[in-house]
Amino acid sequence: MSTDIRLVVLDMAGTTVADDGLVELAFRSAAAALGVEADSPEHRRMLEHVHATMGESKISVFRHLFGEEEKAQRANLAFEEAYHDLVGAGHCAAIPGAAEAIAELRGQGRKVVLTTGFSRATQDSILNALGWQSIADLTLCPAEAGRGRPYPDMVLTALLRTGTDSVRQIAVAGDTGYDMLTGTRSGAPVVAGVLTGAHGEERLRADGATHVLASITELPKLIAG
Structure with a gap:
C-alpha cells in the first residue's frame, strides 16, 4: 500500500x-445479578443484543438493556467483576x-x-x-x-x-x-x-x-x- x-x-x-466466550459468561453473571432468569425469553433477547453489539462500550449496552441508569450501573459492575475474575483465573x-x-x-x-x-x-x-x-x-x-x-x-x-x-x-x-x-x-x-x-x-x-x-x-x- x-x-x-x-x-x-x-x-x-x-x-x-x-x-473464548468470556464476554457471554460475564454477561450471564450480570443478568443474574439483575434478576434476569437464565435462558428465559428476556435473557435470550438480551444475549442476542450483546452478541450484535460486540465492541460497543459495555455501559452503553447495559443502558440499552436495562433502561434505568441505576440498573445499568449495577449490571456493568457485575459484568466487570465477573470478567475480572475470569481473567484472574487464567482464562485470558x-x-x-x-x-x-x-x-x-x-x-x-x-x-x-x-x-x-x-x-x-x-x-x-x-x-x-x-x-x-x-x-x-x-x-x-x-x-x-x-x-x-x-x-x-x-x-x-x-x-x-x-x-x-x-x-x-x-x-x-x-x-x-x-x-x-x-x-x-x-x-x-x-x-x-x-x-x-x-x-x-x-x-x-x-x-x-x-x-x-x-x-x-x-x-x-x-x-x-
Missing part, C-alpha cells in the same frame, strides 16, 4: 486477545501471533494504541495477565476518550495523544462491526476487519471494512506493502 500509516489503533478482545490468552504483530508494527516505526469497550480496571487486568503493560505506545478505554464505539472518539484521542498529523495516517483493526464503524467515522483510510472474533466478513464489510484479514498477524504486511 502507498498510504503513509503512522498510527495503528487495535481492538483487544477478539482482535489481539482471545475472547493472546491471539496467536498478536504480540509479534504489534512488535513488528512498532518496529516499522508506527505508533500502536490498544483500545477496548471495557473499563480501565478491566483493561488493566487483561494487560497485566498477559504481561502487556508496555506492549503498546498507549492504551485507551471509552471513559478516557469521551464515548466508546461506534463513535470515533478513541481513534481521534489516539491521534491527539500520539501527535499523529492526520487521520489519513491511521489504520484501525478490529473484529466487530462497531470497530469498523469507529474506523470509518474517524476518517482512517485503512479499516481492517479480522476473523478471529465476534463478527464475520459480511458484517465487517457492511460496516465499512476496507480489508478483511484472517488475523491481526496479516496487518503488518498489509500496511507495509
Whole structure:
C-alpha cells in the first residue's frame, strides 16, 4: 500500500486477545445479578443484543438493556467483576501471533494504541495477565476518550495523544462491526476487519471494512506493502 500509516489503533478482545466466550459468561453473571432468569425469553433477547453489539462500550449496552441508569450501573459492575475474575483465573490468552504483530508494527516505526469497550480496571487486568503493560505506545478505554464505539472518539484521542498529523495516517483493526464503524467515522483510510472474533466478513464489510484479514498477524504486511 502507498498510504503513509503512522498510527495503528487495535481492538483487544477478539482482535489481539482471545475472547473464548468470556464476554457471554460475564454477561450471564450480570443478568443474574439483575434478576434476569437464565435462558428465559428476556435473557435470550438480551444475549442476542450483546452478541450484535460486540465492541460497543459495555455501559452503553447495559443502558440499552436495562433502561434505568441505576440498573445499568449495577449490571456493568457485575459484568466487570465477573470478567475480572475470569481473567484472574487464567482464562485470558493472546491471539496467536498478536504480540509479534504489534512488535513488528512498532518496529516499522508506527505508533500502536490498544483500545477496548471495557473499563480501565478491566483493561488493566487483561494487560497485566498477559504481561502487556508496555506492549503498546498507549492504551485507551471509552471513559478516557469521551464515548466508546461506534463513535470515533478513541481513534481521534489516539491521534491527539500520539501527535499523529492526520487521520489519513491511521489504520484501525478490529473484529466487530462497531470497530469498523469507529474506523470509518474517524476518517482512517485503512479499516481492517479480522476473523478471529465476534463478527464475520459480511458484517465487517457492511460496516465499512476496507480489508478483511484472517488475523491481526496479516496487518503488518498489509500496511507495509
